[in-house]
Amino acid sequence: MKQAIESFSTVGSHFMFRRFWxxxxxxxxxxxxxxxxxxxxxxxxxxxxxxxxxxDAHSGVSRAGALWQESHMRSSLFYLGEYIENPDLVTLNTxxxxxxxxxxxxxxxxxxxSFDPTxxxxxxxxxxxxxxxxxxxxxxxxxxxxxTSPEHLHCxxxxxxxxxVIDATIAMHDEFAELDxxxxxxxxxxxxxxxxxxxxxxxxxxxVRLVKGAFVAGSDISHTVRVDIxxxxxxLICLMFSKTAKESGFYPIVATHDAAIQDFALAQAQKxxxxxxxxxxxxxxxxxxxxxxxxxxxxxxxxxxxxxxKDWWPYGVRRIGENPGNGLLLxxxxxx
Numbered sequence: 370m371k372q373a374i375e376s377f378s379t380v381g382s383h384f385m386f387r388r389f390w391x392x393x394x395x396x397x398x399x400x401x402x403x404x405x406x407x408x409x410x411x412x413x414x415x416x417x418x419x420x421x422x423x424x425d426a427h428s429g430v431s432r433a434g435a436l437w438q439e440s441h442m443r444s445s446l447f448y449l450g451e452y453i454e455n456p457d458l459v460t461l462n463t464x465x466x467x468x469x470x471x472x473x474x475x476x477x478x479x480x481x482x483s484f485d486p487t488x489x490x491x492x493x494x495x496x497x498x499x500x501x502x503x504x505x506x507x508x509x510x511x512x513x514x515x516x517t518s519p520e521h522l523h524c525x526x527x528x529x530x531x532x533x534v535i536d537a538t539i540a541m542h543d544e545f546a547e548l549d550x551x552x553x554x555x556x557x558x559x560x561x562x563x564x565x566x567x568x569x570x571x572x573x574x575x576x577v578r579l580v581k582g583a584f585v586a587g588s589d590i591s592h593t594v595r596v597d598i599x600x601x602x603x604x605l606i607c608l609m610f611s612k613t614a615k616e617s618g619f620y621p622i623v624a625t626h627d628a629a630i631q632d633f634a635l636a637q638a639q640k641x642x643x644x645x646x647x648x649x650x651x652x653x654x655x656x657x658x659x660x661x662x663x664x665x666x667x668x669x670x671x672x673x674x675x676x677x678x679k680d681w682w683p684y685g686v687r688r689i690g691e692n693p694g695n696g697l698l699l700x701x702x703x704x705x
Contacts, residue, residue: 392585397686407682416685419655421449422677426469429677432654434476440662442671445526445651446473447483449678452492459490463501465678467508474512482509483526483674486538495537502527502541506550513551521620524576529555531584532591539566546575553622557582558602559591567605574618578651579605581625603633610637610648622672624651628660635669646670 397403407416422432426448433444448465450458466482473480482505489505490497506525513523527542529535542554553576556563560582570577581598582591592598602625608614609621621643623634631650638648649670652661665671676684 404680404682407686408679417681420653420676420685421681422446422654422675424679425677426465426472429469429675430472430476430478432677433473433478433675436673436675437478441665442661442673443479443481443522443649444673444675445479445481445483447528447674447676448488449676449680449684451485451488451530451683453488453490454492456490456493459488459493459497459501462488463504466505469677470505470508470512474515477517479518479672480509480512480516480523481526481672482524483528485528485530486534486541487530491534491537499541503545503550506545506552510550524551524553526553526578527555529557529580529582532560532586535560535562542575543573546573552576553578553620555580555624556605557584558605559584559598560586561590561592563601563605564608567608571608571611571614571617571619576620576622577609578622578624579609581627599627599630602630606630606634606637610634610641610643612641615641615643615647621648622651623648624674626652626657626660631660631664 422429422444426446429446429448433446436442436444446469448462448469450462453459453462462484466484470480470482473482484502484505486495486498486502489501502525509523509525513520516523525545527538529538539554542552545552554570555578556566556570558579558581567577567579579602581602585591585593587593592601606621606623609619609623614621621634623631625631634648634650637643645668649672650661650664651672651674654673654675661671661673
């Protein structure tokens with residue numbers, strides 16, 4: 370009994386610390402003053418260099434091209450900026466994503482672009498985000514055939530944000546998919562609801578990127594213990610690589626830096642006869658690059674999430690929020 374209480378206390382303390390740490394990092398990410406300081410401080414450029422593809426679309430596409438040429442790793446480009454409620458910035462975000470689609474096609478790369486609904490104006494009105502996302506999806510579809518990359522690898526990836534926008538994000542994705550736009554959806558393993566959401570996407574033969582989820586929510590809607598999140602991710606991976614999913618034409622994307630989870634996914638793929646190229650792994654640029662390189666060398670399809678843009682601090686500090694160990698990188702950049 371005593372051991373159980375101590376175990377519960379340890380788990381509770383870990384959850385509270387994680388929640389406090391992420392809240393603190395979110396505060397840093399949303400502080401305009403700190404953002405200005407960090408993004409104009411040359412000593413912190415190590416964060417930008419490690420985690421982002423550069424300041425603009427040209428730099429991002431160049432980084433994607435280098436990853437393909439040097440390591441045979443594909444990219445999904447993301448223009449930095451989220452939770453935007455300034456109409457001018459919403460327009461800029463949309464234009465940047467449309468521009469990068471053309472540059473990716475011209476470079477012969479996958480026209481694969483990720484976006485957050487809140488960066489396209491969801492905070493202003495959901496319909497604004499829908500209209501802007503539709504403009505980008507139309508551009509991605511238009512570029513298919515203008516590049517040597519296989520057709521089924523081009524897509525507009527719907528990133529998933531906090532629980533308040535999940536239903537609207539899934540509805541938008543499903544609408545675009547029904548209209549035959551090349552789209553994919555991100556689902557989060559930490560949420561209780563994800564099994565049902567995933568099963569619906571599998572039945573429809575869609576593309577889904579599964580992530581653990583970087584947000585912290587209450588136990589009523591989410592798993593709050595790391596071991597439970599990992600187990601749920603394994604359970605969801607079993608669904609993604611099931612024979613039913615294969616027969617429906619479903620395309621699994623496993624986004625994780627956890628080698629054990631990657632190995633588990635590979636075992637499920639082999640068990641159910643999934644060939645290399647019928648699924649892919651996704652990782653963040655600058656995070657555990659050795660794992661990505663090893664998978665690529667073994668013939669697995671690897672895609673790196675490559676953000677670009679001048680507003681890199683909020684993104685970089687969220688990477689620290691997800692893993693307190695990354696705080697050492699920030700400390701070294703500030704004090705070395």
